[in-house]
Amino acid sequence: MTEDDNNAGAETFISHLVELRNRVMKALIAVIVVFLALMPFAGRIYDLLASPMMLALPAGSKMIATGVITPFLIPVKVTLLVAFLIALPIVLYQAWAFIAPGLYEHEKKLVAPLVISSSLLFLVGVAFCYFFVFGTVFKFVNEFAPQSVAVAPDIESYFSFVMTMFIAFGLTFEVPIVVIVLVRMGVVTVERLREFRPYVIVGAFIVAAVVTPPDVMSQLLLAIPLCLLFELGLLLAPLFARATRAPEETA
Secondary structure: OOHHHHHHHHHHHHHHHHHHHHHHHHHHHHHHHHHHHHHHHHHHHHHHHHHHHHHHOOOOOOOEOOOOOHHHHHHHHHHHHHHHHHHHHHHHHHHHHHHHHHOOHHHHHHHHHHHHHHHHHHHHHHHHHHHHHHHHHHHHHHOOOOOOOOOOOEHHHHHHHHHHHHHHHHHHOOHHHHHHHHHHOOOOOHHHHHHOHHHHHHHHHHHHHHHOOOOHHHHHHHHHHHHHHHHHHHHHHHHHHHHOOOHHHHO
């Protein structure tokens, strides 16, 4: 390899780094702009996050804050999370704009649907957790609270619990994508995955028991969607594999 080739390779690498930096900066600016726009409403945004718990508590109950700056810090964290979710389309576009020029046409057909669908499925999982699971679980748990106990959750503990549940359900809803990728890459066949169905069902309940609170209701609300989404992945994987074949694979 000549010195000119080395210089050309170095210039190409540097240009990629510059492009990556620009894309990351644009994504960060989008998140920051949305975050600053939402900051005046940080308290209301946290109230929305807390509403499933507040609806399950007795009338007149309130959450507590045990830290000195917790009443400020937790709403800011929640607002930052919401800002990221709102700016997610821009973040994903910047990621796609960076990798797309280096992909073949059939690879674009493979990557683009996966990026978009995985993001949408994660958001659907978070929404399912917020609108359906929280109301059911909080009501179920608080009904078992003794009459002698005044239930007043700490806002920091509540935020930590909510984030854990959001991540658990968001990742659970990625199961179809995992199945599709494994089948498309030839790691395993659909027929083989169907043979593993009993183990998947047992694994779903084990995962639900580990990542959710120790009550049957929340475990069922995670395990059952996980099993159904696995079946959805089995249905979609062959269709996706056929739609994203490379030209040499169809020859």
